[in-house]
Amino acid sequence: MPETVTVDLQDGMEEAIAQVLKKSARADIAIAGYQVTVNPQGLATVDFRLSPSSPRHFASLSSCEKFALFGSVRQTLMSNRQWQIQEVRFTEQGADLVL
Template sequence: MVVTNFNCVLKKYIARVTLTGIILLSLTGCRTSTEVQSTAVALPQPKAITQTEAMPQSGSLTGNAPPKSVDEARGKHSGNRLPVFSDIISAGMLPPYRVAPSKSTTEGSSKIVPQNLPLQIKPDPLKTVRVNLYQPDIECKKLMPEPVAVDRDRAMDAAVSKVLQERNSADFTVAGYRINIDDDGVATVDLRLKPDSRRQFISLSLCEQFALFGSLRETLMNHPDWKIKAVQFTERGELIQL
């Protein structure tokens, strides 16, 4: 009798445990399904590229090729992109430049000169003539001829100007001159110093006098076409006494 009652109690306990497990499993399944449904989000569909949309070209961040003209460099850049330096150069907006040194190069400054402009105007070879300019040697004892090409129409003036340019300095500058040749072949060279020149003709050393007056005299007298026999020098009409 006791065994029968025990079996009945055991069966009821097992039935309750089994029912409780089934209920828990059902509740867990419903909860999981509800959470999955509540967290599901519709993913955006990929946008199809239509034929009207421009694809960026390779090598360009904005999809625009570098400008080929000034107008493209100024106004045809997409978005907020500004033309870069290489774009401006390729468009011809900035001509190349090259860099020339000034007198204050040691201070870090420089002078910019357009590359396509000549730094020195050369005379036309068809309109020039060779003239010997006489320059002193290193020991300042002899005058050596130096052939140069000058303008054919004003060869004498050009030769005198070149000699004076060689002798001018920071404290001694000949600002102008005049040449007069008389019937006897005597050339008078009238010289005029720059007003603020710190040195005068009389203050020149023997070597400086030889380089200035000797070079002018030999240059004028040794050209056969000019037929000059003697040269004298004046300053504003007054004979220079050396």
């Protein structure tokens, strides 16, 4: 369900993603961190890092689990017009995640 949250103007993108991850957090997949970069053409790349002790990896998620996690992050980034994001790409330590 869409939800409006207030985030800091300077770090808003990272805070918004943190909110999404917190709401869709799963105990069996431990995201240790992430980095967001946006190129001038509006392509946002979200690079995740899993904890080495994570019981599961992104590849083991069901299609429903992937849709919930990655779809929520994608929708959050593309819904804010100020960020001018046209497309979202997901990677894990620089390697493309196949969704």
